[in-house]
Amino acid sequence: MRPTGKDVARRAGVSPKTVSNVLTGVVSVTPRTRARVEQAMQELNYVPNHSARSLRNGRSGLIGLALPDLSTPYSADLAHHIVEAAHERGWGVQIEETGHDPQREVELMSQARTNIIDGLILNPVVLDESAVKVGVALPPVVLLGEVNQHLTDRVWVDGVTAASDMTKLLAAKGARRIAVLGATGERRSATAITRTEGYRAGLAELGFPRDTALEIVCDDWTPRGSAEALAAYLDQHDLPDAIFCFTDSLAIGALNALSSKGIRVPDDVMVAGFDDIDDGEFANPPLTTVSFDRREVAERALDMLARRIANRDRTPETVTVDYRIIERASTHDRISRKN
Amino acid sequence: MRPTGKDVARRAGVSPKTVSNVLTGVVSVTPRTRARVEQAMQELNYVPNHSARSLRNGRSGLIGLALPDLSTPYSADLAHHIVEAAHERGWGVQIEETGHDPQREVELMSQARTNIIDGLILNPVVLDESAVKVGVALPPVVLLGEVNQHLTDRVWVDGVTAASDMTKLLAAKGARRIAVLGATGERRSATAITRTEGYRAGLAELGFPRDTALEIVCDDWTPRGSAEALAAYLDQHDLPDAIFCFTDSLAIGALNALSSKGIRVPDDVMVAGFDDIDDGEFANPPLTTVSFDRREVAERALDMLARRIANRDRTPETVTVDYRIIERASTHDRISRKN
DNA sequence: TTGAAAGCGTTACCAT
DNA sequence: ATGGTAACGCTTTCAA
Numbered sequence: 135m136r137p138t139g140k141d142v143a144r145r146a147g148v149s150p151k152t153v154s155n156v157l158t159g160v161v162s163v164t165p166r167t168r169a170r171v172e173q174a175m176q177e178l179n180y181v182p183n184h185s186a187r188s189l190r191n192g193r194s195g196l197i198g199l200a201l202p203d204l205s206t207p208y209s210a211d212l213a214h215h216i217v218e219a220a221h222e223r224g225w226g227v228q229i230e231e232t233g234h235d236p237q238r239e240v241e242l243m244s245q246a247r248t249n250i251i252d253g254l255i256l257n258p259v260v261l262d263e264s265a266v267k268v269g270v271a272l273p274p275v276v277l278l279g280e281v282n283q284h285l286t287d288r289v290w291v292d293g294v295t296a297a298s299d300m301t302k303l304l305a306a307k308g309a310r311r312i313a314v315l316g317a318t319g320e321r322r323s324a325t326a327i328t329r330t331e332g333y334r335a336g337l338a339e340l341g342f343p344r345d346t347a348l349e350i351v352c353d354d355w356t357p358r359g360s361a362e363a364l365a366a367y368l369d370q371h372d373l374p375d376a377i378f379c380f381t382d383s384l385a386i387g388a389l390n391a392l393s394s395k396g397i398r399v400p401d402d403v404m405v406a407g408f409d410d411i412d413d414g415e416f417a418n419p420p421l422t423t424v425s426f427d428r429r430e431v432a433e434r435a436l437d438m439l440a441r442r443i444a445n446r447d448r449t450p451e452t453v454t455v456d457y458r459i460i461e462r463a464s465t466h467d468r469i470s471r472k473n
Numbered sequence: 474m475r476p477t478g479k480d481v482a483r484r485a486g487v488s489p490k491t492v493s494n495v496l497t498g499v500v501s502v503t504p505r506t507r508a509r510v511e512q513a514m515q516e517l518n519y520v521p522n523h524s525a526r527s528l529r530n531g532r533s534g535l536i537g538l539a540l541p542d543l544s545t546p547y548s549a550d551l552a553h554h555i556v557e558a559a560h561e562r563g564w565g566v567q568i569e570e571t572g573h574d575p576q577r578e579v580e581l582m583s584q585a586r587t588n589i590i591d592g593l594i595l596n597p598v599v600l601d602e603s604a605v606k607v608g609v610a611l612p613p614v615v616l617l618g619e620v621n622q623h624l625t626d627r628v629w630v631d632g633v634t635a636a637s638d639m640t641k642l643l644a645a646k647g648a649r650r651i652a653v654l655g656a657t658g659e660r661r662s663a664t665a666i667t668r669t670e671g672y673r674a675g676l677a678e679l680g681f682p683r684d685t686a687l688e689i690v691c692d693d694w695t696p697r698g699s700a701e702a703l704a705a706y707l708d709q710h711d712l713p714d715a716i717f718c719f720t721d722s723l724a725i726g727a728l729n730a731l732s733s734k735g736i737r738v739p740d741d742v743m744v745a746g747f748d749d750i751d752d753g754e755f756a757n758p759p760l761t762t763v764s765f766d767r768r769e770v771a772e773r774a775l776d777m778l779a780r781r782i783a784n785r786d787r788t789p790e791t792v793t794v795d796y797r798i799i800e801r802a803s804t805h806d807r808i809s810r811k812n
Numbered sequence: 813t814t815g816a817a818a819g820c821g822t823t824a825c826c827a828t
Numbered sequence: 829a830t831g832g833t834a835a836c837g838c839t840t841t842c843a844a
Contacts, residue, residue: 136588138821149831154823164829184589185533186821189524189836196567196589204556207752210549217543217568226589228535228567229556249475250523250535250565357755383752390755413546413722416696416729418757477837488815493839503813525837528820815844821836828831 137178146174157182197439198251200230200242202259206355206383207411209257212278215432216255223436225252234321236260243275253439260322274442276435280328287438289431289453293325293408296424296457297332298339300378300406303422303459305340307467309376309404312337313348315364315388316380321353329380329408348374352384360387361394368395373403376465382407382414385421389464404465419463426457476517485513496521536778537590539569539581541598545694545722546750548596551617554771555594562775564591573660575599582614592778599661613781615774619667626777628770628792632664632747635763635796636671637678639717639745642761642798644679646806648715648743651676652687654703654727655719660692668719668747687713691723699726700733707734712742715804721746721753724760728803743804758802765796 139157143150148171155161156171163171174180188194199216201209217227228251232238239258253274258281277288304312314333318326330349337344352363360379364387379385385407392399399405399419407414410425434453441448478492485492487510494500495510502510513519527533538555540548556566567590571577578597592613597620616627643651653672657665669688676683691702699718703726718724724746731738738744738758746753749764773792781787 139823140821150821151823151832152830155830158823162829167829181588183528183821185524185528186836187823189522189528189820189838190822190824192836194524203553205546205550205553205751207544207546207549210546210552211544213549213552213568214542214544214570217570218572221570226567226569228565229552230565231553231556231560233557249520357751361755386752386755389757390759393757412544412696413725413752416700416725418728418732420729478839479837489837490816490839491814494814497839501813506813522837525820526839528822528836529838529840531820813844816842818839818841820838820840823834823836825834826832828829 136183137180138183139180141178142171142174142180145178146170192249193252194250195224196226196228196251198228198230198242198254198256200232200239200254200256200258202232202234202257204229204231207413208381208383208409211411212257212428212431215429216435219429219432219436223440225436232259234259243272253443255435255439258324260324274439274446276439276442278431278435279325281324282328284452285450287442287450287452289435289438289455291424291426291431291455291457293328294332294335296408296459297329297378297380298336299332299459300408300424301333301336302340303461304376304378304404304406304465305336305342307376307404307465309374310342311345311348311372311374312342312376312378313350313374314378314380315350315352315360316355316384317349317351319351319353323353323355326380333378347371350377355381355384357383357387357390360384361391362387364388364391365394368397373397376404376406378406380408382409382411382417382421382423385414385423385464386417389417389419389421399464400466406465410460415462417464419466422462422465423460424457425460426455431455475522476519478519478521480517481510481513481519484517485510531588532591533589534563535565535567535590537567537569537581537593539571539578539593539595539597541571541573541596543568543570546752547720547722547748550750551596551767551770554768555774558768558771558775562779564775571598573598582611592782594774594778597663599663613778613785615778615781617770617774618664620663621667623791624789626781626787626789626791628774628777628794630763630765630770630794630796632667633671633674635747635798636668636717636719637675638671638798639747639763640672640675641679642800643715643717643743643745643804644675644681646715646743646804648713649681650684650687650711650713651681651715651717652689652713653717653719654689654691654699655694655723656688656690658690658692662692662694665719672717686710689716694720694723696722696726696729699723700730701726703727703730704733707736712736715743715745717745719747721748721750721756721760721762724753724762724803725756728756728758728760738803739805745804749799754801756803758805761801761804762799763796764799765794770794 139150139153143153220227257278275286280293407421407423410423414421478489482489482492559566596617614625619632746760746762749762753760
């Protein structure tokens with residue numbers, strides 16, 4: 135049987151409350167008493183019971199992190215930073231996967247699992263304003279990503295402007311027929327919608343015609359899904375001048391499909407991504423992409439969550455994290471490649 | 474204030490115990506009573522308090538998953554399957570990162586955080602027999618991967634034989650000078666040691682001389698670390714006929730370094746990986762690799778953990794998960810590429 | 813089948 | 829500065 139605070143108290147010749155005082159450190163304790171208690175803890179190899187503690191003070195020290203799919207390199211890197219940053223703040227992280235299931239998102243938001251976690255960081259796929267409203271009494275939540283709502287705290291990168299910037303960059307590199315890969319079909323992905331919007335805005339600024347045939351639908355945001363979608367597309371359509379993929383994972387799949395068909399990047403077509411994951415930087419050719427600091431996203435999200443937990447009546451805030459476009463070989467024009 | 478079981482009981486006109494009976498379902502309850510209680514729960518939007526429940530029955534319904542680095546695609550995919558499989562069994566998963574820190578591994582093993590989690594799945598980097606012995610009273614633990622010990626349950630793939638097989642495959646493809654990339658320097662990685670051992674055994678079987686200059690050290694198992702290590706190596710050494718990278722992430726970095734130097738794969742040098750991650754399948758060229766079913770690893774690990782939690786005195790078991798080598802373009806010889 | 817009461821291990825309040 | 833007591837919300841004896 136594991137020793138309890140009572141056992142420690144008995145051994146140290148004090149009351150259980152004193153043991154608690156030593157542990158929490160909020161009330162002062164005589165150095166002598168403290169020493170005796172700490173020694174008793176050592177001897178008994180005492181570890182406080184977490185459940186009892188959270189029952190008593192209503193805090194578990196655990197936060198939830200809900201992501202669509204942990205196996206995506208982008209999500210994995212995000213999770214890595216959140217786990218790391220949370221650990222530094224003394225928080226544990228429980229991972230939940232929503233598997234692109236809107237129902238699961240609403241479930242997590244509304245109530246489920248409450249009180250095992252003190253708060254939730256949610257990276258939704260489709261969550262819209264209506265879904266947020268469902269949960270009348272929300273647990274402390276911070277939303278991550280390009281979901282369009284303002285009823286909760288959130289951290290995001292301005293995907294509209296970023297997508298517009300990327301579109302204009304590709305045009306500046308000489309592309310006229312610029313396609314996007316990852317447009318949403320049945321899934322209604324908030325991220326896809328945002329980036330498509332930015333792409334269209336970019337085209338409008340450039341005075342380029344909008345051609346919906348250049349918006350390649352692909353709901354499965356994996357290299358496999360992307361390769362299949364692009365291969366099928368190219369069987370029916372002309373090769374565009376550039377393909378702006380809505381994530382690096384999509385871009386990796388695109389590079390694969392193009393290579394299979396003997397199409398050279400960037401000579402025959404330029405390719406760009408979004409997210410700046412490691413495997414994109416080291417792809418062949420390395421990917422031009424939209425980069426942002428995932429560690430900062432993690433820190434800001436945890437800051438907000440901590441404030442929200444402390445005070446649930448705060449006005450919801452939105453934090454916008456900076457991005458920048460990193461140009462790599464996948465979009466080099468002929469002149470710069472001559473160097 | 475959140476409603477408690479007592480509130481539900483009052484509203485339904487029953488005792489708290491009856492509410493509990495409805496919830497746990499272990500004692501039979503009159504359909505009429507059950508219906509009344511369930512209605513009361515609905516009306517009050519009742520969610521049982523997790524802390525109280527775990528305090529009472531000594532189970533949290535949470536397991537820990539400790540990995541070196543969640544941002545590695547391999548770890549991410551593993552975590553994905555474990556989270557998914559655990560969810561199906563009604564378990565939550567708390568993620569811990571050991572950051573390649575042996576101290577943190579021992580910490581997790583020995584006692585820390587006990588009783589917030591019912592058990593631990595640990596994918597160690599360096600953990601050896603001695604470290605396991607430290608924890609006299611271990612919590613229920615299942616070890617993942619090629620760590621060399623037999624005092625706890627574990628699930629692994631036979632990396633020795635797999636590495637040997639890969640070495641022989643590369644030889645069969647015509648390679649004579651076969652290098653490995655990812656050999657351990659200061660880190661003493663158990664996985665690196667195992668795979669190096671298999672590589673050497675393969676060479677011995679082939680009657681090839683062992684040349685330690687072909688064992689390229691790289692402790693940082695990321696594409697970046699790999700690209701740097703290989704670039705530096707090639708500045709000082711001749712190009713081998715084949716490079717067997719100890720993970721696909723290393724191989725992706727290797728492809729990048731080779732491409733930067735204008736070295737063609739597989740024409741000038743063959744490259745192979747280990748793990749079969751998506752980004753390797755869609756790399757350019759696609760990677761030959763050692764593949765195994767991560768979902769099965771997850772299921773087996775959870776099976777064992779459940780058994781261990783139920784009975785802590787069982788004899789430790791080892792489960793070996795099958796692997797197979799998948800040949801892709803990164804090792805195609807000239808003849809097969811002619812097809 | 814249901815109810816009453818005790819207890820899981822911890823911490824807060826109120827004395828001393 | 830320390831101790832006693834009660835309470836967090838649930839489940840498990842034991843009785844009815």
